[in-house]
Amino acid sequence: MIIDRQSGWLDVAEILPSPNYDDRLDENDISGIVIHNISLPPGQFGGGWITDLFLNRLDPNAHPYFAEIAHLKVSAHLLIRRDGLIQQFVPFHKRAWHAGVSCWEGRERCNDFTIGIELEGDDETAFTEVQYLQLAAVSRALLSSYPLLSEQRITGHEHIAPGRKTDPGPHFDWPRYKQLLQA
Numbered sequence: 001m002i003i004d005r006q007s008g009w010l011d012v013a014e015i016l017p018s019p020n021y022d023d024r025l026d027e028n029d030i031s032g033i034v035i036h037n038i039s040l041p042p043g044q045f046g047g048g049w050i051t052d053l054f055l056n057r058l059d060p061n062a063h064p065y066f067a068e069i070a071h072l073k074v075s076a077h078l079l080i081r082r083d084g085l086i087q088q089f090v091p092f093h094k095r096a097w098h099a100g101v102s103c104w105e106g107r108e109r110c111n112d113f114t115i116g117i118e119l120e121g122d123d124e125t126a127f128t129e130v131q132y133l134q135l136a137a138v139s140r141a142l143l144s145s146y147p148l149l150s151e152q153r154i155t156g157h158e159h160i161a162p163g164r165k166t167d168p169g170p171h172f173d174w175p176r177y178k179q180l181l182q183a
């Protein structure tokens, strides 16, 4: 996988530009990766609803839960679906709106300096094999493209927003992921 640092897009990703982003305070300060999970409706996989949410086109009438969230302006840089498809919504040098109120090692507003990667999944279900492989591959591409990133600068949403967020959750296998990173 190759990242075009000029455009900020990943070569293998399906590009779906989201309006939900703005400028980083410092475009060169890309110094962390935040792993998430998301499913829409919660606990269901395979629909196009996550994409719709990030593109501000979620139909509030399609599911009772959607009425609660359709107004949200959120995004992530990447979504890795259950089948391994990678979608990219925001160029890496721009600020995606994925972490919300957050604090990482004393530094708040983690969206400023992180890349957000969503895995299609939830807190009750194992992630798929191909999701780990794709996540590891894209992580390696990011680490080799942005010099402030490192293996130590990868965390979960639950760790930077404890008490408020639980993702990627107990089924995300951190040792396995870290092992694949080195493969």
Ligand SMILES: [Zn+2]
Pocket: 035, 036, 037, 098, 157, 165, 167
């Ligand atoms: Zn999250």
